[in-house]
Amino acid sequence: VWSVFPADTAYFGGGPQSLMVNYRVANLDAMLAQLRAAGATVEDRVEDHGYGRFGWATDPEGNRFELWEPKG
Numbered sequence: 001v002w003s004v005f006p007a008d009t010a011y012f013g014g015g016p017q018s019l020m021v022n023y024r025v026a027n028l029d030a031m032l033a034q035l036r037a038a039g040a041t042v043e044d045r046v047e048d049h050g051y052g053r054f055g056w057a058t059d060p061e062g063n064r065f066e067l068w069e070p071k072g
Contacts, residue, residue, distance in 0.1 A: 021065045028053045028069035 025031045028046065032055050036042050041058040052070040059065060 025067050
């Protein structure tokens with residue numbers, strides 16, 4: 001699924017990143033904990049929506065990515 005964001009969006013993180021990969025996960029909390037334990041930069045914020053929960057992290061090259069745990 002593709003979403004369209006304004007050209008000046010900060011949603012993808014700082015820097016020149018013009019897109020963000022979204023990974024579907026079965027257990028968001030466990031995946032965020034695993035990423036933190038591995039030394040990844042993980043945002044403290046988690047968002048809950050009617051269609052699932054979202055969290056964000058940054059890879060070693062500085063690319064922000066999104067994790068999505070779908071509802072139900």
